[in-house]
Amino acid sequence: NAGVTQTPKFRILKIGQSMTLQCTQDMNHNYMYWYRQDPGMGLKLIYYSVGAGITDKGEVPNGYNVSRSTTEDFPLRLELAAPSQTSVYFCASSYGPSGGNEQFFGPGTRLTVL
Amino acid sequence: AQKVTQAQTEISVVEKEDVTLDCVYETRDTTYYLFWYKQPPSGELVFLIRRNSFDEQNEISGRYSWNFQKSTSSFNFTITASQVVDSAVYFCALRGPSGTYKYIFGTGTRLKVLA
Numbered sequence: 623n624a625g626v627t628q629t630p631k632f633r634i635l636k637i638g639q640s641m642t643l644q645c646t647q648d649m650n651h652n653y654m655y656w657y658r659q660d661p662g663m664g665l666k667l668i669y670y671s672v673g674a675g676i677t678d679k680g681e682v683p684n685g686y687n688v689s690r691s692t693t694e695d696f697p698l699r700l701e702l703a704a705p706s707q708t709s710v711y712f713c714a715s716s717y718g719p720s721g722g723n724e725q726f727f728g729p730g731t732r733l734t735v736l
Numbered sequence: 737a738q739k740v741t742q743a744q745t746e747i748s749v750v751e752k753e754d755v756t757l758d759c760v761y762e763t764r765d766t767t768y769y770l771f772w773y774k775q776p777p778s779g780e781l782v783f784l785i786r787r788n789s790f791d792e793q794n795e796i797s798g799r800y801s802w803n804f805q806k807s808t809s810s811f812n813f814t815i816t817a818s819q820v821v822d823s824a825v826y827f828c829a830l831r832g833p834s835g836t837y838k839y840i841f842g843t844g845t846r847l848k849v850l851a
Binding site: 653655663664665667670672680710712714718720722724725726727728729730732 | 769771773779780781782783786788827831834837838839841842843844
């Protein structure tokens, strides 16, 4: 049981480049989330999904897109990278919809945009 | 609106001292859930505990204990006899009743335990 896996672990992008951050979970969780964590700050929700084919915006969705074609995978797409997107990105999942279910987090992707 | 406040940005203690991390929450839901997560220097977030709004029993797990008080909307976390390995950022989070999706995180408290 690998839990939540994310690739890559680190990435440096040039301004204007695009990339996809991969996230996979093997726990058959319905709910999946993408957060960003800026240095010294808390977590901000970018997008979330309550099941395959269903996604919705969180607090800071601008500049990002997601898809959820399977239960397991929830990739995050950055289009036209900007320095403001330099951050650590965490994918998480939970066995929704019970409110008492904790989130399981991936190891994070550290992204730098120069 | 829901909100979680962790007023302590950073705390430094000397090893073996006890330390309490504060968490104050706001919600209008009668059913809700509270969580604590640990983020060690390696960066990964690790779940520590959950508590639902109907269970005000305090919980102890080894050197860790949690005090949930609905009257003051607080869910505080105490580490007894702190160790260097406890150095991390600790996050408190709130989630509403079943059917809600969002976890509201506090801004975290960075704990430094000095040898």
